[in-house]
Amino acid sequence: MKIHEFQAKQILRKAQVAVPRSLVAATPEEAHAAFLELGGPLAVVKAQIHAGGRGKGHVAGHPDHRGVQLVRSADQAAAVARQLLNQPLVTIQTGPEGRVVRRVLVEEGCDIARELYLGIVLDRAAAKPVVMASSQGGMEIEKVAAETPDLIFREHFDPRVGLLSYQVRNLCQQLELSGASVRSAEAFMKALCRAFVDLDGTLLEINPLVVTSKGDLLALDAKMSFDDNALFRHPQLTELRDLEEEEPTEIRASKAGLSYVKLDGNIACLVNGAGLAMSTMDLIKLHGGEPANFLDVGGGADVDQVTEAFRILLSDSNVRAVLVNIFGGIMRCTTIATALVQAYKTVGFNVPLVVRLEGTEVEQGRKIIAESGVNIISAEGLTDAAKKVVAVAG
Amino acid sequence: MSILVDRNTRVICQGITGKAGAFHTRGCLEYGTQMVAGVTPGKGGESMEGVPVFDTVREAVQKTGANATMIFVPAPYTADAILEALAAEIGVIIAITEGVPALDMVYVYEQVRRSSSVLIGPNCPGIITPGQCKIGIMPGYIHRPGPVGVISRSGTLTYEAVWQLTNLGLGQSTCVGLGGDPIVGTSFVDLLRRFQDDPATEAILMMGEIGGTAEEEAAAFVKANVTKPVAAFIAGRTAPPGKRMGHAGAIISGGKGTASEKIAALESAGIVVAESPADMGAAVQRAMHARK
Numbered sequence: 001m002k003i004h005e006f007q008a009k010q011i012l013r014k015a016q017v018a019v020p021r022s023l024v025a026a027t028p029e030e031a032h033a034a035f036l037e038l039g040g041p042l043a044v045v046k047a048q049i050h051a052g053g054r055g056k057g058h059v060a061g062h063p064d065h066r067g068v069q070l071v072r073s074a075d076q077a078a079a080v081a082r083q084l085l086n087q088p089l090v091t092i093q094t095g096p097e098g099r100v101v102r103r104v105l106v107e108e109g110c111d112i113a114r115e116l117y118l119g120i121v122l123d124r125a126a127a128k129p130v131v132m133a134s135s136q137g138g139m140e141i142e143k144v145a146a147e148t149p150d151l152i153f154r155e156h157f158d159p160r161v162g163l164l165s166y167q168v169r170n171l172c173q174q175l176e177l178s179g180a181s182v183r184s185a186e187a188f189m190k191a192l193c194r195a196f197v198d199l200d201g202t203l204l205e206i207n208p209l210v211v212t213s214k215g216d217l218l219a220l221d222a223k224m225s226f227d228d229n230a231l232f233r234h235p236q237l238t239e240l241r242d243l244e245e246e247e248p249t250e251i252r253a254s255k256a257g258l259s260y261v262k263l264d265g266n267i268a269c270l271v272n273g274a275g276l277a278m279s280t281m282d283l284i285k286l287h288g289g290e291p292a293n294f295l296d297v298g299g300g301a302d303v304d305q306v307t308e309a310f311r312i313l314l315s316d317s318n319v320r321a322v323l324v325n326i327f328g329g330i331m332r333c334t335t336i337a338t339a340l341v342q343a344y345k346t347v348g349f350n351v352p353l354v355v356r357l358e359g360t361e362v363e364q365g366r367k368i369i370a371e372s373g374v375n376i377i378s379a380e381g382l383t384d385a386a387k388k389v390v391a392v393a394g
Numbered sequence: 395m396s397i398l399v400d401r402n403t404r405v406i407c408q409g410i411t412g413k414a415g416a417f418h419t420r421g422c423l424e425y426g427t428q429m430v431a432g433v434t435p436g437k438g439g440e441s442m443e444g445v446p447v448f449d450t451v452r453e454a455v456q457k458t459g460a461n462a463t464m465i466f467v468p469a470p471y472t473a474d475a476i477l478e479a480l481a482a483e484i485g486v487i488i489a490i491t492e493g494v495p496a497l498d499m500v501y502v503y504e505q506v507r508r509s510s511s512v513l514i515g516p517n518c519p520g521i522i523t524p525g526q527c528k529i530g531i532m533p534g535y536i537h538r539p540g541p542v543g544v545i546s547r548s549g550t551l552t553y554e555a556v557w558q559l560t561n562l563g564l565g566q567s568t569c570v571g572l573g574g575d576p577i578v579g580t581s582f583v584d585l586l587r588r589f590q591d592d593p594a595t596e597a598i599l600m601m602g603e604i605g606g607t608a609e610e611e612a613a614a615f616v617k618a619n620v621t622k623p624v625a626a627f628i629a630g631r632t633a634p635p636g637k638r639m640g641h642a643g644a645i646i647s648g649g650k651g652t653a654s655e656k657i658a659a660l661e662s663a664g665i666v667v668a669e670s671p672a673d674m675g676a677a678v679q680r681a682m683h684a685r686k
Contacts, residue, residue, distance in 0.1 A: 093636075122500075124576045124606045124607070124608075125607055125608075127499070127500060127504070127577045129497075159497050159501070160501065200495055200497055202496065227497070229494060229495045230495035233495075259640040261638075263634070273551060274574055274640025274644055275546065275547060275548020275549065275550060275552075275601065275629045275644075276548065276549075276551045276671075278629040278630040278632075278639050278640070278644065279551055281632045282629065282630070282670075285632045294637075299549075300414065327554050328533060329533060329550060329553060330531045358553070358554075358557060383670070
């Protein structure tokens with residue numbers, strides 16, 4: 001689960017991580033008041049969307065209405081807020097249609113001596129969280145990693161112990177921080193690691209991490225996302241979810257406990273298991289079709305959940321055909337078959353359905369479909385299924 | 395021969411009285427697996443399909459001599475269940491449960507590495523040595539005994555591959571699903587080593603997916619250490635970057651973990667890579683043929 005910058009900064013402030021003072025505004029008037037409250041002489045107005053590249057991004061059709069702007073008066077803060085609010089902001093991560101800005105963050109300006117990068121992720125290969133730091137702040141870390149990999153410094157840490165003092169000193173030496181900055185870094189980095197662990201983070205990125213002229217460290221930007229599997233122990237985080245930032249069909253799917261990702265093609269697929277679902281997409285493409293989605297109904301879904309899956313697929317107006325590819329394990333073919341019949345009876349099928357069933361309770365599943373009289377195209381094996389569905393999708 | 399489990403393996407099920415635990419314990423019993431006990435705290439003394447239920451893993455091991463476990467307990471308690479099995483010195487721990495928090499696995503992984511036990515999963519279909527022992531949720535009938543070792547990060551994709559092998563007349567020595575989470579107990583490399591050492595395994599099929607670097611590590615290991623023919627398939631060639639494809643681990647982030655990088659690494663290690671998921675069985679045939 002992703003959250004906005006302003007939410008991440010609220011969390012970090014509570015966790016004793018140094019962040020600049022800031023206020024959220026949903027109207028130009030609020031932005032005006034925020035500037036006065038912060039007291040000037042300058043502030044930064046930042047569009048709040050779940051996508052990176054906001055500083056270089058701009059409102060669609062207005063190249064000079066940038067997503068992050070420096071302002072020197074309350075009136076100017078209001079004017080920038082007016083440019084951004086309720087407008088689609090286009091960045092390298094949003095696609096050409098952009099993402100509508102519903103809030104801006106008004107933040108006090110700070111004097112910047114240096115800009116660094118600090119990130120925490122789970123390193124799968126080491127099976128431990130890792131702090132990554134770089135002196136190339138403000139740049140995309142992927143670019144730094146690709147071009148100058150030796151400028152990224154890493155320290156793995158044990159989540160139960162947190163980052164240790166010597167690890168902070170190692171990083172400081174590599175980042176060329178000294179004196180007061182080392183003390184500031186110790187508090188900053190340790191608190192950041194604690195916040196990552198305490199909230200089951202999957203990513204915590206501070207880019208840029210600013211060193212002020214006094215030598216203090218300050219999180220100028222903050223990006224945070226959380227482990228969906230651990231949300232049960234952080235009920236307060238689910239309130240931070242911004243449904244307006246998500247695809248409506250994906251929200252509907254997640255409510256039904258389904259794993260669904262909308263894509264641009266016209267062949268819908270309903271599959272059990274993530275690996276087989278990905279492979280089914282690959283297969284459709286290999287035979288000249290375009291998948292309309294990734295959908296894994298999982299193993300534990302019941303008839304109602306699978307019926308909802310059919311409804312979600314059929315609600316996509318781009319869809320010209322549906323491929324059902326089930327290899328039953330935990331999922332029983334009878335569950336899929338019963339749901340298929342139920343979906344047919346309640347919503348009807350306005351596009352052809354190609355069905356490939358194999359695995360647990362396959363014979364009974366095939367029987368349920370045959371006896372229901374629902375008109376389907378049955379397929380034997382993957383290639384047969386792919387050829388048939390690409391043909392009927394036209 | 396086989397790896398990790400065979401007809402002598404004595405298996406318990408942690409979470410045997412839950413819906414999934416009960417259903418799949420029945421499935422394993424029908425397949426012929428020696429299901430010797432179940433564990434559900436508070437339900438000790440009961441029985442399920444004639445299988446005695448105990449309150450603790452320690453007691454189940456003491457009374458039945460179990461040496462493997464199949465874990466179905468809910469995700470918030472899975473880490474504890476794995477550590478309980480580890481403390482009772484169970485040699486083969488299979489965690490089927492999906493949805494385990496990633497940071498829970500950091501500690502569990504470290505403890506498993508320090509022990510002599512093997513953890514498969516979590517979020518995996520389990521392990522099967524056809525005709526001898528099935529621990530997990532895979533449909534038994536698709537397998538048949540034979541020379542191909544199968545390793546995968548995904549459940550249903552493994553069934554697909556096994557079904558293709560069986561239909562081509564190629565049986566399997568042992569099939570293992572590693573699990574789709576960012577941190578799982580066993581890697582491709584661990585199992586490639588075991589299959590290389592297993593005299594009954596003549597060829598290996600591995601199925602990976604986008605995300606992480608496990609396939610690249612496997613490719614490097616094969617190049618240096620595996621003399622048997624290896625075939626592979628990578629799922630997710632068409633997956634867009636930044637979107638999580640179901641598995642917590644299956645995501646292309648920062649341009650890393652793409653299918654094409656993995657395929658290139660595998661091919662440079664002399665592995666036959668199937669282009670289509672319909673071609674996995676045939677890729678094994680090609681790999682075996684090329685060595686003859």
